[in-house]
Amino acid sequence: MKAALKRAILLLNILLILAGCTSVTEKGNRVINTKMGSERVDGITYTSKGQNFRQRFIILHYTVSDRERSIDLLANKDVSSHYLITDRENEPIYYLVDENKRAWHAGISSWGSFSNLNDNSIGIEIVNKGFVMKDGKMNFYQFPSWQIHKTAVLLLDLIKRYEIEPQNILGHSDIAPQRKQDPGPLFPWKELYRDYGIGMWYDDTVKEKYKNAFSEGVTPEDVQKELKKFGYGIVVTKEYDEQTKNVITAFQFHFIQYKYDGVMDAETYAVLKALNEKYKK
Ligand SMILES: [Zn+2]
16 A cells, blocks of 8 residues: 555656656747748757856946936937836836847946947936036035935846846946946945945955055056056056046046045055955956
């Protein structure tokens, strides 16, 4: 009696396994039908080990416009982004472009060995007016905390699904420092890192190690090489020219934030060195 029961359970298991296999097989296979003929596609028998996601970067933006204009621009014009987070708390996150398609949000851009980041990034636009000039200074608009929380939840989901590395979560100004300021120095990168584990931040102890590095005879060439090593698109000209100032400003927007004058100093350099040590070995 006992042996018969065991046999029955074994048979049931085999049937379940077979049933499971069958459904998976059907899922991975398909038939192409065109007017020129049909072909069977087998997506089960062989699959490649060598593959990764096309989505390597996430680029954060602010829209520089109010909600209505932002929606109109992103939905009806020649610029677009995958996601839009508005300035209304009870509104959903809008999904404007399929994640597998290119959205037109990055423009001429580069990071490390990558250029044209529309090809391999997901763009998130956040409704925020950007900045106004006051007494020759840029005055930026705050992001409400609920808007940052919404952004973080979306980021966590994307990071998990596409296995996006912390060093590939960037602002528009990081990948286009000569043209762009967004998401600006009030975008809370540090809080995203500290509270949600999103993106890059430096370790204070490592930064401390480099606190005197700048005063010990750092040349413009050294600065340019460190910025380039980190990922910025910069030409090593061996002088503090306009393009270098813009890249330093972009770096400060992201990592210094209280100061974004484009002037390299001890603090900015120590942070840059600490980040390179942590992320660009
Ligand atoms: Zn942008």
